[in-house]
Amino acid sequence: MTSNIIYTRLPINIASGKQGDSDTISLEQGKCVGIYFVPFKDPKPEFAVEIEIKYGQGGTLLNMTDYRDYKHSGGGYFAGMKQVSFPTKNNRFSVNVTAEKPLTDDFSGQLIFVIQRDCENCE
Numbered sequence: 001m002t003s004n005i006i007y008t009r010l011p012i013n014i015a016s017g018k019q020g021d022s023d024t025i026s027l028e029q030g031k032c033v034g035i036y037f038v039p040f041k042d043p044k045p046e047f048a049v050e051i052e053i054k055y056g057q058g059g060t061l062l063n064m065t066d067y068r069d070y071k072h073s074g075g076g077y078f079a080g081m082k083q084v085s086f087p088t089k090n091n092r093f094s095v096n097v098t099a100e101k102p103l104t105d106d107f108s109g110q111l112i113f114v115i116q117r118d119c120e121n122c123e
Contacts, residue, residue, distance in 0.1 A: 003117075004117045006030075006117060007114055008025060008027055008113045009110045009112055010023060010025045010095055010111045010113070011023075011109075011110055012095075012097050012107070012108060012111055013106070013107075014049070014099060014103055014106065014108070015106055016104060016106050017104075018103060019098060019099045019102050020097060020099060022094065022097070023094075024092050024093065024094050024095070025092065025113065026091070026093075027091065027093060027115055028088060028115055029090050029118055030087075030115045030117040031085060031086065031088065031115065031116045032084055032113055032114065032115055032116075033114050033115070034083055034084060034113075035053075035062075035081060035082045035084055035111060035112065035113050035114070036071065036080070036082060036111075036114075037051070037071055037109055037111050037112075038110045038112060039071075039108070040108045041108070043067070045107055046101075046104055048066060048100040049067045049097065049107060050065060050066055050067065051064065051066075051067050051095065051096070051097050052064040052065075052096045052097075053093055053094070053096075054095075054096070056091055064096075064098070069082060070082050070111065081112075081114065088115055095111060
């Protein structure tokens with residue numbers, strides 16, 4: 001049997017002195033039901049750090065918002081992540097992480113996309 005929930009990770013790395021990181025990610029067929037950010041160390045940026053997710057063709061999917069909106073808030077695994085609902089259709093998405101000004105310390109972690117698969121043999 002195949003699980004009906006899968007996770008796709010995207011590393012986020014903004015080096016000290018830099019202002020942003022941008023990458024693309026391909027999400028398996030299904031529906032994205034949640035996204036959350038897992039920092040590699042306790043981030044304390046001196047300036048706003050925002051995350052924006054766009055369709056591969058360029059249209060905005062999720063507007064730029066502070067990275068803390070993506071931090072897991074507790075209260076149950078699925079309930080604690082940023083709740084979203086959009087079809088993935090094996091499409092590519094662009095993720096932009098931007099700081100208001102150059103950072104004074106490294107900002108790194110993983111953005112986790114939680115996908116509910118469209119499959120008949122899932123548990």
